[in-house]
Amino acid sequence: MAVAAGSFVAVLGPNGAGKTTLLRVILGLTRLDGGTVLVDGSAPRRGASSVGYVPQLASIDRDLPLRGRDLVRLGLDGHRFGLPLSARRAGAVVDDAIAAVGATAYADRPVGRLSGGEQQRLRIAQALLSEPSLVLCDEPLLGLDLAHQQAVTSLLDDARRERGATVLFVTHEINPVLPYVDLVLYLVDGRHAIGTPSDVLTSERLSALYATHVEVVRVGGRLVIVGGEADGGEGHHHDHDRLLERPA
Amino acid sequence: MSITDYLGLASVQHALIAAALVAVACGVISTFVATRSMAFAVHGTAELAFTGAAAGLLVAGNALAGALLGSLVVATLLGALGTRERDRDATTGVVLAAGLALGVLLLGYYNGPSSAALDILFGNIFGVSSSQLIVLGAISVGVLAVMAAIGRPLLFASVDPEVARARGVPVRLLALIFLYVLALTVTEAAQIVGTLLVLSLAITPAAAALRLTSSPLRVTLGAVGIAVVAADGGIILSLLSTTVKPTVFVAAISFGCYFAARMLAPLLERRRAPVTPAV
Numbered sequence: 001m002a003v004a005a006g007s008f009v010a011v012l013g014p015n016g017a018g019k020t021t022l023l024r025v026i027l028g029l030t031r032l033d034g035g036t037v038l039v040d041g042s043a044p045r046r047g048a049s050s051v052g053y054v055p056q057l058a059s060i061d062r063d064l065p066l067r068g069r070d071l072v073r074l075g076l077d078g079h080r081f082g083l084p085l086s087a088r089r090a091g092a093v094v095d096d097a098i099a100a101v102g103a104t105a106y107a108d109r110p111v112g113r114l115s116g117g118e119q120q121r122l123r124i125a126q127a128l129l130s131e132p133s134l135v136l137c138d139e140p141l142l143g144l145d146l147a148h149q150q151a152v153t154s155l156l157d158d159a160r161r162e163r164g165a166t167v168l169f170v171t172h173e174i175n176p177v178l179p180y181v182d183l184v185l186y187l188v189d190g191r192h193a194i195g196t197p198s199d200v201l202t203s204e205r206l207s208a209l210y211a212t213h214v215e216v217v218r219v220g221g222r223l224v225i226v227g228g229e230a231d232g233g234e235g236h237h238h239d240h241d242r243l244l245e246r247p248a
Numbered sequence: 249m250s251i252t253d254y255l256g257l258a259s260v261q262h263a264l265i266a267a268a269l270v271a272v273a274c275g276v277i278s279t280f281v282a283t284r285s286m287a288f289a290v291h292g293t294a295e296l297a298f299t300g301a302a303a304g305l306l307v308a309g310n311a312l313a314g315a316l317l318g319s320l321v322v323a324t325l326l327g328a329l330g331t332r333e334r335d336r337d338a339t340t341g342v343v344l345a346a347g348l349a350l351g352v353l354l355l356g357y358y359n360g361p362s363s364a365a366l367d368i369l370f371g372n373i374f375g376v377s378s379s380q381l382i383v384l385g386a387i388s389v390g391v392l393a394v395m396a397a398i399g400r401p402l403l404f405a406s407v408d409p410e411v412a413r414a415r416g417v418p419v420r421l422l423a424l425i426f427l428y429v430l431a432l433t434v435t436e437a438a439q440i441v442g443t444l445l446v447l448s449l450a451i452t453p454a455a456a457a458l459r460l461t462s463s464p465l466r467v468t469l470g471a472v473g474i475a476v477v478a479a480d481g482g483i484i485l486s487l488l489s490t491t492v493k494p495t496v497f498v499a500a501i502s503f504g505c506y507f508a509a510r511m512l513a514p515l516l517e518r519r520r521a522p523v524t525p526a527v
Contacts, residue, residue: 070462078404
């Protein structure tokens with residue numbers, strides 16, 4: 001499969017289907033046993049600045065000495081060893097990134113005291129600082145209310161419209177992203193289906209994928225997937241495997 | 249003797265320089281001790297400096313060399329047993345208990361003056377020789393150089409490990425390097441304020457500073473400032489007293505700063521923008 005630059009791709013599927021592994025492979029953290037993955041025509045490299053990463057909401061200690069702008073700043077040079085860039089130049093770049101996600105009002109507050117929606121906005125600003133051509137999102141909407149889910153999703157949509165970045169969006173909840181999605185990659189148990197939402201999210205296609213009867217119904221404009229270990233409609237959250245281990 | 253007479257003494261000057269060197273290194277690491285929740289690792293490595301020093305005394309009659317080498321062994325052990333947050337406290341406790349028992353055993357075989365062993369526990373600020381000063385200075389410079397080199401990725405790995413790893417930061421390697429830096433700094437500090445009061449230089453300063461600011465840089469600068477004032481201020485105050493040991497003043501000033509910061513914090517917060525409720 002190939003994904004055109006600037007696409008918004010939703011990656012769906014039950015736990016253990018390989019969504020997380022897919023992200024790890026693209027991040028260069030896990031090697032493939034077989035097959036190849038190319039990002040912008042070259043093999044994935046760990047820490048490549050062409051790939052941005054927005055994780056799911058983390059719980060952050062209220063007293064952690066880190067302001068919103070410090071979190072964003074880490075996206076600029078947090079991975080570099082040695083002394084930092086000139087504070088003024090870095091400050092201007094970080095200010096712009098914060099303004100672009102509408103987070104200026106609370107950028108100087110401690111991260112641990114911001115709401116989930118505010119934290120996720122800052123994480124998007126952080127991920128976009130290295131001007132990635134591919135933005136990987138691992139359940140960035142988990143734990144957010146509906147309004148913030150929409151705000152976060154539309155920020156990512158802006159990123160691909162304005163910068164031509166491709167967005168790969170792993171989610172249990174298809175509905176908040178459905179208006180933006182070009183392609184759906186549905187993973188079940190080593191099998192997959194890919195195509196436009198109207199192509200893949202049908203009772204026939206998903207029943208074949210799950211190898212059991214699955215019904216896709218529309219309820220008040222929302223897509224609900226019933227049967228199998230369905231994910232997508234109901235807003236129920238499964239425990240999600242963490243992409244990366246907790247730190248040392 | 250007046251204060252100025254005291255300040256002319258080589259032993260007092262050595263003490264002030266050594267305390268400042270140790271305090272700067274402690275202030276810098278204390279910020280990361282706070283962000284990484286490693287207070288117990290500080291406590292553990294500090295007390296194990298006692299074991300290293302006892303071994304050093306027994307083998308070579310040199311407590312400082314023993315403590316420093318011992319701290320590297322301790323860091324290696326803690327790193328090998330697991331640097332993950334979940335089991336770190338348990339492994340630290342296990343190593344600490346076994347290590348202290350070993351220290352007591354070693355000290356039993358030592359026939360020299362027992363004050364050398366007590367110095368390890370309570371520190372001996374005025375007993376710093378010129379050669380020890382050079383060793384302490386070299387360690388402080390080394391610690392600062394390493395922290396300048398790894399500071400940013402270590403901050404990234406400490407506060408945002410998932411994204412840091414995705415961005416190519418060697419999270420586990422940095423955890424290990426920081427463990428060595430922490431062990432060396434804490435052991436160095438133990439020579440001055442004693443293993444029992446190291447916490448007043450390696451934990452309290454950042455704990456106080458982060459009550460007043462959330463900027464990582466300002467927390468670090470504040471912690472260094474508080475550590476230096478506590479260490480050198482404690483020594484100077486002790487010159488005025490015939491009975492109270494300098495370590496008591498060091499701990500008292502350090503605690504005073506923390507207490508003041510906690511009192512000031514609500515006032516500062518009220519001046520800032522009102523906090524919106526978390527979602």
